[in-house]
Amino acid sequence: MHKPLSALLALLCALPLAAQDRADVEQLQKFARVYRYLTELYVDDEDMAPVVEGAIAGMLERLDPHSAYLTAEEMRSVRESIDGEFSGIGVEFNVLRDTIIVVNTVAGGPAERAGMWANDRIVRIDTTEAVGFTRADVPKHLRGKTGTKVALEVVRHGVPERLRFTLVRDRIPLNTVDAAYRVSDSVGYIKVNRFGQTTMAEFGEAYRKLGRPGALILDLQGNGGGLLDQAIGMAGFFLPRGAVVVSTEGRAVPPTDFETQSPGEDTAGRLVVLIDEASASASEIVAGAVQDWDRGIVVGRPSFGKGLVQRQIGLPDGSAVRLTVARYHTPSGRVIQRPYEKGNRREYYLDHLRRYDDRTRDSLDAGAPAYRTLRTGRTVYGGGGIRPDVVVAPDTAGYSDYYARLIRQGVVADFVNDWLDRARDSLSRRYADFEAFDAGFVPSDSLLGRLTAEGERRGVAFDAAGFAASASVVRIQLKALAAQRMFGPAAYFRVVNPSLNAAYIRATEILADWRRRGEPLLEGKN
Incomplete structure (x- = not known):
């Protein structure tokens, strides 16, 4: 029997026996016949593996928007993301103009220990000239089994000859906490990009390093979920022992409440959770629980609305299917999943965009089912996703088509890398740490002029009106990208958040005047 067909049969066998009634068997027999006709009669000798994979994917696409088939290669990436580590050399990289550029080195990783720097250009990996690589190509060459060696040749600005490194691959963490810093003496900020195996260990460590702040901004914007x-x-972390966080229920899944198992470490501090339209699944579970228990205030834009529980079933060839088996409910009973039409994924994602064209609170709540929170009984709304207590539309005043073209074509990122090659030493002498850089560095008009000239050289025609509209945003992005490359990933958010992140700005305002702006919201008085 061909392997693809055996994989499909294995999936059927994994189902409960009761599901394998006559109709199920007849449908499988139909598929097997078509498969046999293709292998015996089709005009060309076809590799059937991708044909069967396409058939499985098509079958699942007829269902809900989140049931899916994952190839063996996709599963390897998923496992790395969930496990929170992989084996490699420990660099964050980008590919600019066909060149691999080191953006940052992982603290304590092989690359940092060997003396590699941010902005180094990797031009040779073992015996392969690293020219024309795509982003997908790079990990295939840099990653490998723990303990194996990889030889690199690197070009560094100001060094006339190539530098040669021989690195021993090691386990590299995939951090899920992007940034943690003090906004003020009493307010902390933690940015979580996804929920992986190490998230709570990272989060707890970050929280304690902040000195257990009396107020916290938990940023889940763009967090697509996870475990x-x-x-x-x-x-x-924010609720007492025994509090229901989420409930699940499905045709083959009995109603189940998931409760907190230990006393929360921070059950009384001021708390604001930031979400947006890209916050999904696990992010929505956290935001929904915080909101339903009146533990904190949710600020930002309505979340994605992914509230379907997937069961991942592995197949013999390393691929897997994700089947939706239940739905998530928040503690107040709200269904997180927004409505969908089976088999119409395109409309599902288009509807997601349309729903947030008008982000005013009244329009979001119109016609939505109302629920009551569990402590104060204030009104919250269902209908799919988590609707913030404070809706903040994105500030688009500084954005223009011209700025968007510069970003899309990589002009800004490329320019910062090239400029830092020449300016890093002088900047490092002038600014000993991030605080000095943040207080003292302002991108000059001449630097912006060089950026626009580079844009023209790269085919982005100068637009005076667009530049005038976006000049302030461009300055902030230049400064933020430079800070990231000089002082690490958190520095980027420390520059961007107070200037461009509208939800963050509103959160700081609420926390600064909690008695008048925070407590009334939690008591349902606003």
Whole structure:
């Protein structure tokens, strides 16, 4: 029997026996006949593996928007993301103009230990000239089994000859906490990009390094979700023992309440959770629990509305199917999943964009089912996704088509890398740390002029009106990218948040005047 067909049969066998009634068997027999006709009669000798994979994917696409087939290669990436580590050399990289550029080195990783720097250009990997690589090509060459060696040749600005490094691959963490810093003496900020195996360990460490602040901004904007147990752990960080975080129910899944298992570490401090339209699944579980228990205020834009529980079933060839088996409910009973039409994924994602064209609170709540929170009984709304207590539309005043073209074509990122090659030493002498850089560095008009000239050289025609509209945003992005490359990933958010992140700005305002702006919201008085 061909392997692709055996994989499909294995999936059927994995189902409960009761599901394998006559109709199920007849449908499988139909598929097997078509498969046999293709292998025996089709005009060309065809590799059937991708044909069967396409058939499985097509079958699942007829269902809900989140049931899916994952190839063996996709599963390897998923496992790395969930496990929170992989084996490699420990660099964050970008590919600019066909060149691999080191953006940052992982602290304590092989690359940092060997003396590699941010902005180094990797031009040779073992015996392969690293020219014309795509982003997908790079990990295939840099990653490998722990303990194996990889030889690199690197070009560094100001050094006439190539530098040669021989690195021993090691386990490299995939951090899920992007940034943690003090906004003020009493307010902390933690940015979580996804929920992986190490999230709560990272989060707890970050929180304690901040000195257990009396107020916290938990940023889940752009966080697409991840592991349920980590989401429950994060909600439990702020809730008492025994509080329901989320409930699940499905045709083959009995109603189940997931409760916090230990006393929360921060059950009384001021708390604001930031979400947006890209916050999904595990992020929505955390935001929904915080909101339903009146533990904190949710600020930002309505979340994605992904509230379907997937069960991942592995197949013999390393691929897998993700089947939706239940739905998530928040503690107040709200369904997180927004409505969808089976088999119409395109409309599902288009509807997501349309829903947030008008982001005013009244328009969002119109016609939505109302629920009551569990402590104060204030009104919250269902209908799919988590609707913030304070809706903040994105500030688009500084954005223009001209700026968007500069970003899309990589002009800004390329320019910062090239400029830092020449300016890093002088900047490092002038600014000993991030605080000095943040207080003292302002991108000059001449630097912006060089950026626009580079844009013209790269085919982005200068637009005076667009530049005038976006000049302030361009300055901030230049400064933020430079800070990231000089002082690490958190520095980027420390520059961008107070200037361009509208939800963050509103959160700081609420926390600064909690008695008048925070407490009334939690008591349902606003």
